[in-house]
Amino acid sequence: MQFVEAHGAKIPAIGLGTWELSGHSCARIVEQAIRLGYRHIDTAQVYYNERDVGEGIRNSHIRRSEMFVATKVWTTHFAPNDLLRSTKESLHKMRLSEVDLLMLHWPNAHVPLNETLGALAHARELGMTRHIGVSNFTVALLKQAVALCPEPLVCNQVEYHPFLGQSNLLAACAELGIAMVAYSPIAKGTARQSEVLTRIGAAHGKSPSQVCLRWLVQQNVPAIPRTSRIERLSQNIDVFDFVLSDDEMREIFALGSPEGRLVHSVTEPDWD
Numbered sequence: 295m296q297f298v299e300a301h302g303a304k305i306p307a308i309g310l311g312t313w314e315l316s317g318h319s320c321a322r323i324v325e326q327a328i329r330l331g332y333r334h335i336d337t338a339q340v341y342y343n344e345r346d347v348g349e350g351i352r353n354s355h356i357r358r359s360e361m362f363v364a365t366k367v368w369t370t371h372f373a374p375n376d377l378l379r380s381t382k383e384s385l386h387k388m389r390l391s392e393v394d395l396l397m398l399h400w401p402n403a404h405v406p407l408n409e410t411l412g413a414l415a416h417a418r419e420l421g422m423t424r425h426i427g428v429s430n431f432t433v434a435l436l437k438q439a440v441a442l443c444p445e446p447l448v449c450n451q452v453e454y455h456p457f458l459g460q461s462n463l464l465a466a467c468a469e470l471g472i473a474m475v476a477y478s479p480i481a482k483g484t485a486r487q488s489e490v491l492t493r494i495g496a497a498h499g500k501s502p503s504q505v506c507l508r509w510l511v512q513q514n515v516p517a518i519p520r521t522s523r524i525e526r527l528s529q530n531i532d533v534f535d536f537v538l539s540d541d542e543m544r545e546i547f548a549l550g551s552p553e554g555r556l557v558h559s560v561t562e563p564d565w566d
């Protein structure tokens with residue numbers, strides 16, 4: 295497994311997303327993923343599966359120190375006391391003493407950002423999380439957050455796949471030493487419909503989804519694909535034995551456009 299380093303955090307380059315997984319099947323997928331070599335699991339308070347994710351991690355019998363567990367605080371918990379209380383609840387559900395990464399899930403203009411970031415940093419000081427980050431922040435919001443946060447932010451988790459260009463945000467993250475983590479990295483499963491990705495994949499004996507993930511790995515962008523199918527778990531982590539050429543990388547970059555965005559939220563910012 296490769297890692298992406300940012301402000302002391304070592305983020306495994308491929309993780310398992312868990313949105314829309316729940317119950318026993320979620321615990322089983324998480325356990326199986328860890329057995330297959332995944333060391334990074336992404337959940338969130340609003341996925342209502344933190345208990346199942348924790349169960350899957352325990353059932354795998356992996357040493358806690360080998361895992362990178364990330365969760366996200368939901369926007370209704372951004373007042374400082376709510377952030378700390380809800381993080382405590384998340385830890386209780388997962389039966390963990392700390393997570394590796396605690397993120398703000400989306401920006402929330404209704405609570406002053408400095409207060410929320412102060413509480414996020416406080417959660418770190420209290421030992422609830424090893425690292426802190428944000429998600430769905432634009433370049434402007436990210437710069438504001440870095441200026442206001444008393445502790446370094448290690449990541450900005452955003453939608454990124456070949457059909458959605460993110461060059462401005464990538465450049466800003468690089469400048470700030472922050473990892474950009476890609477969610478929906480295989481475009482919610484639609485990568486397989488792309489003729490370009492299929493052709494490039496065929497040249498390497500790989501699927502279009504694997505091409506997407508490899509394209510991200512080669513940009514130093516950790517990716518968290520989600521699957522509910524055990525047979526796809528191994529496929530999604532099997533992206534470290536081939537290399538896309540510069541021409542192939544360029545051809546994939548050319549598929550990106552602002553219209554490629556698939557994930558929306560009622561509180562979404564003015565995207566870059």
Ligand SMILES: NC(=O)c1ccc[n+]([C@@H]2O[C@H](COP(=O)([O-])OP(=O)(O)OC[C@H]3O[C@@H](n4cnc5c(N)ncnc54)[C@H](OP(=O)(O)O)[C@@H]3O)[C@@H](O)[C@H]2O)c1
Pocket residue numbers: 310311312313314336337399429430451452476477478479480481482483484486501503504518519520521522523526529530557
């Ligand atoms: N921070 C945020 O606001 C935010 C927003 C969205 C997502 N996320 C995180 O990012 C994770 C991933 O994003 P996502 O779930 O939206 O999308 P995704 O990982 O791009 O795609 C998931 C879809 O692709 C299919 N799939 C998985 N592996 C495949 C493969 N090898 N070949 C073909 N199809 C495949 C899955 O179906 P099967 O289950 O049938 O395999 C599922 O329908 C989420 O689970 C969540 O942890 C974060």
